[in-house]
Amino acid sequence: MKISVECSSITDFRCDLLIINEFEKVKVPGGATGSVDRALGGLISKLTKEGEIDGKLGKVTLLHCAGKTKAEKVAVVGLGSREKFGYEAVRTAAAAAVKKAQEVKAKKVATIIHGAGIGGLDPEQAAKAVVEGAVLGGYQFTGYAKEQDPPAFSVEELVLLDHNKNKIAGIKKGAKLGLIIAEAENYARDLVNEPSNKLTPTEFAKLAKKIAQINGLKISIVDPKQAGLDLLWSVAKGSEEPPKLVVMEYRGNPGKKEKIAIVGKGITFDSGGISLKPSNKMEEMKTDMAGAAATLAVMSLLADLKPKKNIIGLMPLTENMPSGHATKPGDVVGSLSGLTAEIINTDAEGRLILADAITYAKKLGATQIVDLATLTGGCIVALGDAATAIMGNNQELIDKLLKIGNSCGQKMWQLPLYDEYREAIKSTIADIKNSAGNGKAQPSSGAAFIEKFVGETPWVHLDIAGTAHLDAPRGYLPKGATGVPVRTLIEFLVS
Ligand code: BES
Ligand code: MN
Ligand code: ZN
Numbered sequence: 001m002k003i004s005v006e007c008s009s010i011t012d013f014r015c016d017l018l019i020i021n022e023f024e025k026v027k028v029p030g031g032a033t034g035s036v037d038r039a040l041g042g043l044i045s046k047l048t049k050e051g052e053i054d055g056k057l058g059k060v061t062l063l064h065c066a067g068k069t070k071a072e073k074v075a076v077v078g079l080g081s082r083e084k085f086g087y088e089a090v091r092t093a094a095a096a097a098v099k100k101a102q103e104v105k106a107k108k109v110a111t112i113i114h115g116a117g118i119g120g121l122d123p124e125q126a127a128k129a130v131v132e133g134a135v136l137g138g139y140q141f142t143g144y145a146k147e148q149d150p151p152a153f154s155v156e157e158l159v160l161l162d163h164n165k166n167k168i169a170g171i172k173k174g175a176k177l178g179l180i181i182a183e184a185e186n187y188a189r190d191l192v193n194e195p196s197n198k199l200t201p202t203e204f205a206k207l208a209k210k211i212a213q214i215n216g217l218k219i220s221i222v223d224p225k226q227a228g229l230d231l232l233w234s235v236a237k238g239s240e241e242p243p244k245l246v247v248m249e250y251r252g253n254p255g256k257k258e259k260i261a262i263v264g265k266g267i268t269f270d271s272g273g274i275s276l277k278p279s280n281k282m283e284e285m286k287t288d289m290a291g292a293a294a295t296l297a298v299m300s301l302l303a304d305l306k307p308k309k310n311i312i313g314l315m316p317l318t319e320n321m322p323s324g325h326a327t328k329p330g331d332v333v334g335s336l337s338g339l340t341a342e343i344i345n346t347d348a349e350g351r352l353i354l355a356d357a358i359t360y361a362k363k364l365g366a367t368q369i370v371d372l373a374t375l376t377g378g379c380i381v382a383l384g385d386a387a388t389a390i391m392g393n394n395q396e397l398i399d400k401l402l403k404i405g406n407s408c409g410q411k412m413w414q415l416p417l418y419d420e421y422r423e424a425i426k427s428t429i430a431d432i433k434n435s436a437g438n439g440k441a442q443p444s445s446g447a448a449f450i451e452k453f454v455g456e457t458p459w460v461h462l463d464i465a466g467t468a469h470l471d472a473p474r475g476y477l478p479k480g481a482t483g484v485p486v487r488t489l490i491e492f493l494v495s
Contacts, residue, residue: 001098001138002157003131003179005172007165010112011035011069015159017106018071019097021114022048024055024081032112033076039069044076055079057089058096058475062104071110075100079114087121088409090114090129095137095476102138102153110159113171124170127160131178134158136483137476139186141193180304181490184297185483191293192468192481196269196286201317204266204289205244208296208315215303218249222360224316229356231341234333235349236318238273238326243318245357246292247364250302250311259310261366262299262489263357265350265373266292266317273320273346274328287481288350290468291372292317298489307494314361316353320346332430336360337453342430344437350375351446352434355453362457368397369459370492371450372485378442380466387411388467388485391447394458401460404495405488410467412488421448 006013010020010032020033022044029037029044037044043063047053053061057080064073077097080089093114101109113130115121121129140152160175162168191199191207205221212219222245224232229245236243246266267288271277277285292315299313327333331343336359341352350373358369379389388405390412392398398414405412421444424436432452436445447461467484470477 001135001155003160003175004157005127005160005168005175007163007168008161009163010161011039013110013159013161014070015108015110016072017101017104017109018069018074019077019109019111020074021077021079021093021112022053022055023079023085026055031118036069036074040065040074041068058092060096060100062100073104073106079119085115085119087125087129090121090126091133091136091409092475094130094133098134098138098155098158101155105153107156108159109155109157110161113160113162116162116167116171123162123167124174127171127174128178130160131175132182133476135179135182136185139189139478141190141478141480143193180301181487184301184490185486187300188290188293188297188483188486189478189481191296192287192290194286196319199268200241201244201266201268201319202242204268204292204315204317205246208246208248211296211300212248215300217299217303220247221245222247224356227336229336229360230334231336231352231356232316232318234327234331234343235273235320235352238323239319239321241268241319245360246315246317247360248299248313250299252302252306253308253310256310257365258367259312259365260368260370260493261312261314261361261364262295263314263354263361263369263371264291264293264295265289265354265371265375266315267350267353268317268319270320270347270349271322273349274322274326275345275347276322277347284469287469288374289317290374290464290481294372294483294486294489297483297486298493301490302493305490305494309493311493312361312364312366314357316357318353320349335453339432339452340430342427342433344433344435348435348446351449354450358450358453362455366457369454369457370401370462370489371459372462372464374465374468375446375463376442376465379463382415382443383413383466385466385470387413389413389415389443389463390460391415391417391444392460393417393451393454394460397458397460401488401492404491405485408487408491410485410488412462415443417444417447417451421445425449
């Protein structure tokens with residue numbers, strides 16, 4: 001979808017579909033909607049009075065204009081209540097409108113910038129949210145089927161309209177950033193939706209290499225077995241697919257030693273290993289590399305955004321499979337850090353590969369670590385698909401990410417990291433064990449395991465098990481991969 005910005009009155013613009021809006025409980029439409037209403041001889045007022053247009057968030061009413069406006073058709077999208085209105089509502093409304101545009105096969109679509117006028121939002125931020133919502137809401141994973149139902153249709157151009165020329169520069173800036181962010185999120189979605197036989201660790205590493213070349217980033221693809229990443233190797237050795245640790249580096253502040261490491265769990269398929277998962281919904285475990293996908297998506301746009309920070313992205317990649325070569329419950333394995341780990345449950349594999357990747361990041365000089373992982377089913381029990389669980393060893397860093405996530409529409413909720421959880425993963429025959437083995441507080445004991453390898457470096461852990469993937473579409477999020485937490489990370493890195 002091409003995005004452009006024009007300084008024009010809303011009724012003067014020629015397009016296939018014009019998107020305008022209305023709040024709940026509006027009696028007489030005002031602003032841009034009011035002018036379109038007048039051009040249509042009071043049709044919007046009439047439908048509002050009759051209750052067909054009610055302003056409910058994301059509800060779209062399509063009007064055929066029969067030559068009365070320069071737009072072929074008009075879509076009135078609901079913005080919800082004024083009290084709850086904000087950038088998240090803007091994203092939701094923009095997504096609903098773009099879905100309607102796809103449905104009616106509108107190629108050239110123009111939209112008002114929801115909230116930039118009557119809504120009282122900052123025009124630049126509102127334009128950013130409109131573009132994010134539109135591009136995220138328009139996402140379709142075409143996959144491998146010869147026929148799509150409904151057939152995939154992409155809007156060719158979305159034009160953001162505002163008649164006030166003083167606002168245009170800000171709107172252009174917001175729209176540009178919104179497009180970069182949303183495209184990166186959609187790229188992460190594509191990777192996560194890809195089946196595990198197509199996106200193996202080897203294929204993932206190839207994509208990373210291509211992205212690094214295009215963007216002039218340093219990249220190394222490490223062989224975990226040779227490099228002494230024994231925890232990562234212990235997960236990989238049951239599989240026929242060779243594992244990889246992909247390390248990408250962006251230097252936006254060469255003079256400084258500060259280095260942020262983004263570490264994403266990249267299990268391209270999690271069968272559970274010898275502690276085999278039940279077969280029901282096991283196919284969803286192709287999404288167990290959502291952390292690595294988000295990491296690659298973020299790394300892919302640093303050259304465009306040019307934050308003045310040094311950032312490394314680490315993606316430990318492997319399948320977790322059962323076989324005669326697989327690690328068994330009760331085995332003790334070493335690690336890059338030198339610590340030994342007793343494997344209680346081979347299905348608690350995410351923490352193992354993260355531990356080695358984090359040790360690797362520390363050896364590269366990471367001064368701050370953020371890891372992202374579809375780590376525990378317990379996280380889904382606690383928070384569902386509504387919020388990402390956040391934990392860590394540095395409250396200041398946790399607070400920073402919490403605030404960013406919650407304000408950019410990717411909700412987060414902090415879970416505790418008490419000493420009880422550290423106690424629960426003490427082993428009698430190794431330095432640590434990979435599971436408490438009692439099913440209790442799994443997001444927290446998982447974080448406690450990772451923490452042992454992090455040490456004192458400021459660190460935040462995001463458990464995205466519930467939020468990386470949805471069973472059914474919601475607002476601008478599709479069924480399947482969501483792209484969480486790409487937006488949060490970008491806002492964090494550019495802040
Ligand atoms: N990848 C899973 C967690 C998961 C489950 C993510 C469902 C998304 C949806 C992870 O590797 C896992 O299996 N965790 C175990 C840990 C336990 C054995 C300590 C779990 O949650 O059961
Ligand atoms: Mn697992
Ligand atoms: Zn897993």
